[in-house]
Amino acid sequence: MIKKYKILVVDDDLDILEIIKFNLERNGFEVAVTNKSTETYELALKLKPDLILHDIMMPDLDGFQVCRKIKHSEVLKNIPFVFLTARNEEHSEVQGFDLGAEDYIAKPIKPAALSTRLKTIIKRYIKEEELPNLQLGIIKIDRDSYMVYKNEEKISLPKKEFELLYILASSPGKVFSREDVLSRVWGSDVYVGERTVDVHIRKIREKIGDNYITTIKGVGYKFELN
Amino acid sequence: MIKKYKILVVDDDLDILEIIKFNLERNGFEVAVTNKSTETYELALKLKPDLILHDIMMPDLDGFQVCRKIKHSEVLKNIPFVFLTARNEEHSEVQGFDLGAEDYIAKPIKPAALSTRLKTIIKRYIKEEELPNLQLGIIKIDRDSYMVYKNEEKISLPKKEFELLYILASSPGKVFSREDVLSRVWGSDVYVGERTVDVHIRKIREKIGDNYITTIKGVGYKFELN
DNA sequence: TAGATTAGTAACAATTTATTAATACCTGTA
DNA sequence: TACAGGTATTAATAAATTGTTACTAATCTA
Numbered sequence: 001m002i003k004k005y006k007i008l009v010v011d012d013d014l015d016i017l018e019i020i021k022f023n024l025e026r027n028g029f030e031v032a033v034t035n036k037s038t039e040t041y042e043l044a045l046k047l048k049p050d051l052i053l054h055d056i057m058m059p060d061l062d063g064f065q066v067c068r069k070i071k072h073s074e075v076l077k078n079i080p081f082v083f084l085t086a087r088n089e090e091h092s093e094v095q096g097f098d099l100g101a102e103d104y105i106a107k108p109i110k111p112a113a114l115s116t117r118l119k120t121i122i123k124r125y126i127k128e129e130e131l132p133n134l135q136l137g138i139i140k141i142d143r144d145s146y147m148v149y150k151n152e153e154k155i156s157l158p159k160k161e162f163e164l165l166y167i168l169a170s171s172p173g174k175v176f177s178r179e180d181v182l183s184r185v186w187g188s189d190v191y192v193g194e195r196t197v198d199v200h201i202r203k204i205r206e207k208i209g210d211n212y213i214t215t216i217k218g219v220g221y222k223f224e225l226n
Numbered sequence: 227m228i229k230k231y232k233i234l235v236v237d238d239d240l241d242i243l244e245i246i247k248f249n250l251e252r253n254g255f256e257v258a259v260t261n262k263s264t265e266t267y268e269l270a271l272k273l274k275p276d277l278i279l280h281d282i283m284m285p286d287l288d289g290f291q292v293c294r295k296i297k298h299s300e301v302l303k304n305i306p307f308v309f310l311t312a313r314n315e316e317h318s319e320v321q322g323f324d325l326g327a328e329d330y331i332a333k334p335i336k337p338a339a340l341s342t343r344l345k346t347i348i349k350r351y352i353k354e355e356e357l358p359n360l361q362l363g364i365i366k367i368d369r370d371s372y373m374v375y376k377n378e379e380k381i382s383l384p385k386k387e388f389e390l391l392y393i394l395a396s397s398p399g400k401v402f403s404r405e406d407v408l409s410r411v412w413g414s415d416v417y418v419g420e421r422t423v424d425v426h427i428r429k430i431r432e433k434i435g436d437n438y439i440t441t442i443k444g445v446g447y448k449f450e451l452n
Numbered sequence: 453t454a455g456a457t458t459a460g461t462a463a464c465a466a467t468t469t470a471t472t473a474a475t476a477c478c479t480g481t482a
Numbered sequence: 483t484a485c486a487g488g489t490a491t492t493a494a495t496a497a498a499t500t501g502t503t504a505c506t507a508a509t510c511t512a
Contacts (some may be wrong), residue, residue, distance in 0.1 A: 110329075128377040138466065151355040158488055169497055172373040191339035216372045217469060217498060224371075244503055384499055424459060443509065445456060453512105460507070471496070478489075 005122055006030040008049040010040050010066070011084060012058050020109065027115035033122035037061040041069055044076050050122050053105070055084045080125040082118070084109075103166065134169050137152070137225045139212065141169055150208060161204050164197070168213060177220040197221075231348050232256040234268050234275040236292070237310060238284050246279070246335065247337075253341035267295055270302050276348050279331070281310045293327055306347050310335075360395050363451045366421040367395055367440065376434060386411065387430050390423070394439060394449035403446040423447075 007029050011017050021049040024031045032047055033038065037058040052070065056063035063083055070076045082103045104119055105114065124160060136143045140149040146162060148155040157165065163185045168176060174185075178194040186192055201213055201221055214224050229444040233255050237243050243259045250257045258273055260266065263284040270278060278296065282289035284285060289309055296302045306328040328340050328347055331340065360367040366375040374381040383391065391412045394402060402410075412418055427439055427447055 023350075035457065160489065170371075174372075175372045176369065191336070191342045192489090193338060193491065195470090195492080197470085199490075215470070216385075216500095219372055222371060386500065418500090419502065421459090421503080425461080425501075428460065428462095441459070455511090456502105457510070458508080461505085462503100463505105464501100464503085466501070468499070469497085472494085474492090474494100476489100476491075478487100480486095480488105482483100482485080 001170060003118070004028060004030050005050040006032070006047060007051050007053055007118065008040070008043055008047060009053045010037055010058070010063075011035060011055040012037075013055075014188060015134070016084075016107070016109075020114070023109075024115060024118075029115065029118070034186045037063065037066050039062045041073075043175075044079065045073075051080045051082060051118055051125075053082050053084060053118070053162060060111075078125070079166075080121050081216045082121060131166075134166070136169055136172055136223070139169070141166055141206065141224075148208060155207050157204065163198055164200050165204050165208070165213075165223070168221060172223050172225065175216050175222045180220065227410065229354075230254060230256050231345070231413075232258070232273060233277050233279055233344065233416040234266070234269055234273060235259045235279045236263055236284070236289075237264075237281040239263075239281075242281075245337075245338070249337040250341060255341070255344070263292050266292045267299075267302075270296060270305065271299075271321075272350075275305060276352065277306045277308060277344055279344070280306050280309060283312070306351050308344070315400070322394065352412065357392075360392070361421065362395055362398055362449070365395070365434065367392055374434060381433050383430065383433060387426055387433075390426050391434070391439075391449070392431050396445060398449050398451065401442050401446045401448040406446065 002067055007024055009020050009024075009031060012035050014035055018036060018085050019035050021031045024155070025221060032043065034043055037054070038060050040052065040054065042060075054063045054066060058066075067081050067083075068080065070081055082105055084107060085104050086107050095115065103117070105117065116202045129131050131143055141201075142149065143166070145154075146159075148157055148162070148165065160180075164181060167181065178197045181197050182190070182192060182194070200204070201215075211226055212223055214222050216222065231254075233250055235246050236259070237241060238261050239248070240261055245260050247257045258269065258275065259405075260269055263280070264286050266287075267276065268301075272446065280289045280292060284292075286350075287436060293307050293309070296305065308329045308331055309327055311330050312333050312335060326444060328351075329343070331343065335444070357369055359369050364377045367388075368375060369392070372385075374383055374388070374391065390407060393407060393410050404423045407423050408418060411416055427441075431439055437452055438449055440448050442448065
């Protein structure tokens, strides 16, 4: 994950708050929590979270009311709002979506899945942060056209090769382990052998030349200009 | 040194235990197994594994009961607990997550995926300290690029030499015995002759110059600026 | 200073790791 | 269904790193 997303979690059960906070933080999110739904609105204003995860059944103000308020706020209405719901509350979904809720997540929560799910939702909502085109010496990596230029020479790379090169080139000099590369290009839930990275590296070298990607034996690969 | 993660696997099927053990070990894990879930708790106490992989359906004590016990133990509750589940048991997931289980893995098991998945889960829990780059006088030891800089001069060291230099340089002035060096760079369970250290020291000196690593005869080596 | 201990060095062997080519596997499409 | 492009796996080969040894040099000590 490149950007660190901020999540606001609201639930009256402190244990659940703790579990969720713990797990999301482990997965690289920044997490704010409260157990009072009366505070959701002002906290959202203050923190500008990338997503709000909100219990429906709350003792003070229920999730629907909060959602309505958020969705009516000019400043906050673009923040994806996700309901947390116990199994037996599922029938109330209809109501939630009418209010502009983005999704439902049922308790009990599956930690590994939660992060993935929220990440997906955020990406859908927030305009994918613009990844810049890169210019490194005579090499230009152009996301707009999905093309690599070496001076005037136009080189076309298939997706995986392009993204792999992009990751390396986005931090020139930094060594990426195969594991790093896999999790960033393939995603954390895909299981692909490490040798696959080597093969893609070779294909890239074949196309742009051998002088840009350096192997650090036993560690990984890096992009480097000589 | 790459840390070796310890997994405790519990399943009543000895064949499965063997398969899992074999595959995890091949992927660099340290593996302990038992086919009696009544033993899980005390084994966990004794071994302090980095993760417990536990079958649900067990003849004596089922996985849920074990999970509950572990999660209620102050000492063990931070060990990620992963259930092994047969396809047709998936509906029981609900129960497991309530108990604080971290994940489910369905049988039949795909070996390649298993290692990756467990590694991911462990890393979520154990956050490894980021080792800082070092700047000592004109010498910079840069872990990001895995390079050593002497002023503007760029020096590339292979892994072992790099790590050895890094250890010495992380406590400038401190003398490390060969034994210290071996256990920290090679790991405590690897047998390598002490003369090997000398050879690596020589190679490092050859590359960065003789003026940084000092020999204390009869004791060891230290990194020192003059 | 002789003898003993410890470290340095070069050459070689062993091991680990990466490269590469061939092959198989998808997935979408004509 | 066959094809094509992209992607993943495997296994052999190649290359670099790492470890050992045997010898030499330096240092210590009695």
